[in-house]
Amino acid sequence: MLDPVSRVRRFNRAVTSAVGALDTSFLGRGRPLGAARVLNAIGHGRSDVAEIRDYLGLDSGLMSRLLRSLEDDGLIETAAHEDDARRRVATLTRAGRREFAAYEALSNAQAEGFLAQHSQAEALLAAMDLIASALTRERVTLDEMDPRSEQARYCLGEYYAELGRRFKQGFDVSLSRDPDAKDMRRPRGTFIVAMSDTLPIGCVGLKGTDHGYAEIKRLWVAPAARGLRLGRRLMDAAEAAARGLGITLLRLDTNSALPEAARLYRNTGWSEIPRFNDDPYPDLFFEKRL
Amino acid sequence: MLDPVSRVRRFNRAVTSAVGALDTSFLGRGRPLGAARVLNAIGHGRSDVAEIRDYLGLDSGLMSRLLRSLEDDGLIETAAHEDDARRRVATLTRAGRREFAAYEALSNAQAEGFLAQHSQAEALLAAMDLIASALTRERVTLDEMDPRSEQARYCLGEYYAELGRRFKQGFDVSLSRDPDAKDMRRPRGTFIVAMSDTLPIGCVGLKGTDHGYAEIKRLWVAPAARGLRLGRRLMDAAEAAARGLGITLLRLDTNSALPEAARLYRNTGWSEIPRFNDDPYPDLFFEKRL
DNA sequence: AACGATATCTGACTAAAGTCAGATAATGCT
DNA sequence: AGCATTATCTGACTTTAGTCAGATATCGTT
Numbered sequence: 001m002l003d004p005v006s007r008v009r010r011f012n013r014a015v016t017s018a019v020g021a022l023d024t025s026f027l028g029r030g031r032p033l034g035a036a037r038v039l040n041a042i043g044h045g046r047s048d049v050a051e052i053r054d055y056l057g058l059d060s061g062l063m064s065r066l067l068r069s070l071e072d073d074g075l076i077e078t079a080a081h082e083d084d085a086r087r088r089v090a091t092l093t094r095a096g097r098r099e100f101a102a103y104e105a106l107s108n109a110q111a112e113g114f115l116a117q118h119s120q121a122e123a124l125l126a127a128m129d130l131i132a133s134a135l136t137r138e139r140v141t142l143d144e145m146d147p148r149s150e151q152a153r154y155c156l157g158e159y160y161a162e163l164g165r166r167f168k169q170g171f172d173v174s175l176s177r178d179p180d181a182k183d184m185r186r187p188r189g190t191f192i193v194a195m196s197d198t199l200p201i202g203c204v205g206l207k208g209t210d211h212g213y214a215e216i217k218r219l220w221v222a223p224a225a226r227g228l229r230l231g232r233r234l235m236d237a238a239e240a241a242a243r244g245l246g247i248t249l250l251r252l253d254t255n256s257a258l259p260e261a262a263r264l265y266r267n268t269g270w271s272e273i274p275r276f277n278d279d280p281y282p283d284l285f286f287e288k289r290l
Numbered sequence: 291m292l293d294p295v296s297r298v299r300r301f302n303r304a305v306t307s308a309v310g311a312l313d314t315s316f317l318g319r320g321r322p323l324g325a326a327r328v329l330n331a332i333g334h335g336r337s338d339v340a341e342i343r344d345y346l347g348l349d350s351g352l353m354s355r356l357l358r359s360l361e362d363d364g365l366i367e368t369a370a371h372e373d374d375a376r377r378r379v380a381t382l383t384r385a386g387r388r389e390f391a392a393y394e395a396l397s398n399a400q401a402e403g404f405l406a407q408h409s410q411a412e413a414l415l416a417a418m419d420l421i422a423s424a425l426t427r428e429r430v431t432l433d434e435m436d437p438r439s440e441q442a443r444y445c446l447g448e449y450y451a452e453l454g455r456r457f458k459q460g461f462d463v464s465l466s467r468d469p470d471a472k473d474m475r476r477p478r479g480t481f482i483v484a485m486s487d488t489l490p491i492g493c494v495g496l497k498g499t500d501h502g503y504a505e506i507k508r509l510w511v512a513p514a515a516r517g518l519r520l521g522r523r524l525m526d527a528a529e530a531a532a533r534g535l536g537i538t539l540l541r542l543d544t545n546s547a548l549p550e551a552a553r554l555y556r557n558t559g560w561s562e563i564p565r566f567n568d569d570p571y572p573d574l575f576f577e578k579r580l
Numbered sequence: 581a582a583c584g585a586t587a588t589c590t591g592a593c594t595a596a597a598g599t600c601a602g603a604t605a606a607t608g609c610t
Numbered sequence: 611a612g613c614a615t616t617a618t619c620t621g622a623c624t625t626t627a628g629t630c631a632g633a634t635a636t637c638g639t640t
Contacts, residue, residue: 008401011418014425111298120517127417128301135304227410
């Protein structure tokens, strides 16, 4: 009754019946599931018909009919794409926005109801994040973003908070050599955020310098996404970006309070070097030639 | 992007598409999903037709047709129920058992594959247990069981292991006043196990004594099921059982290293009393008059 | 302008799931 | 024995989802 496979299967059973209930809640507004899914995809900002079709995995004939039925109900309007008249874009009408809002309210109420049942919501949410990340593992995208973007700032905030917990003396960004955002933008460097669905779950910065090397900074993976080898993927992406920018030498600093990071560096071709800056926090320094 | 409701909804999206994949894997054997679900329900020991219908939420006409199609394929046999000839019971034929085993193998392989992708399987399993318990919360049953049953012994083992972790000096059952199994059986007492699906997730013992009171022993809730107010449900059930046995006074001992337990007792009408035994582990003693 | 590629739409289909009104037979109760 | 109730089955439907082969219009390229 305790072997791992049984536990996964128990989870599958629990979730299958819960999803069934979720689907029927989508049916609560007298519309077949397929049409409801298309309406919601449009409401969530997917306007391109081909994109929706791809996202929902629908046949083009079926997709076309679902669009017609939503159009007949006065919920959406379609028009030719402005750059390419073969493609169509769908937008919600006023009635469609109302209907979409009703679906959103249903979904939110359902989620709130679930949370309200549970007295330790934070543990439950952490577990949900972990599982959602594991399930969407192969759909995690690594996107170059501005280090000042909302997603990047979220990652950095979590990163600093974690350093604060893990360093005995805490962590104060202002004492550390905080990289300038412009050093982590092309062409000097870049900043990469790992996105799972709409949630940022990791980041890494490539910071250009004037000393003949670039630095890797702010490598972070959300607790809920650990174990998916995302750190390695982020490092690979940062190195690839560095190569693309013509950078041939990378350096980084880290702290022995973060042993999993040092392990990753040692396993991926980095070698330890003497201290190369006077930042008070790091006590380990690495270099890698590309 | 971080509010609890969004996190729940992200989980729902992740799980919905994963369940879709799980469903299509069930289609891998050239049988419609409905028939496959009925076959699997029978394979998992649900023989009563009405019970399967209820479990899968099927219309009686549809159910009947699915049974016929499985019968035509030679996978099941149906017969009248021995107590009530209106009801029918379904059993797998030899070919049906083979087919069911093939589905089981598919499910197991799928679960194993999922675990293998993840390098921190234990954290993932703990998260799955937690969520499965939360989702099946309203389907948790409290069953009176023999304290020597497999489920009871599993709970007790976990309970002792947890005491070992939480007490500074560890925990050795043989030093404690281990209640005799027969004191936790009717009519002297009882033992109640909380079952979620097939997994025991909590227990409590009611131990009869010859001193004019009964004792509550071995209250335990699995870590994955905390926050569901299961401790309170178990205590309520134990008190109800005590009332049914004509018991009017309950006592229990506990340890201040288990603050959540003491909080529960104080909030549910128990009052602290002086030490009433010489067990080395407890340092807090409670009493409740029914 | 011609031509192959692409995006969508339409018509004609099938499979699966689900609904509903009886029919049939067994049961429990008076 | 009579009668309402219950469990299942059957026939006749509808809805939803999905498939596939063209038709139509547009695009990019030559």
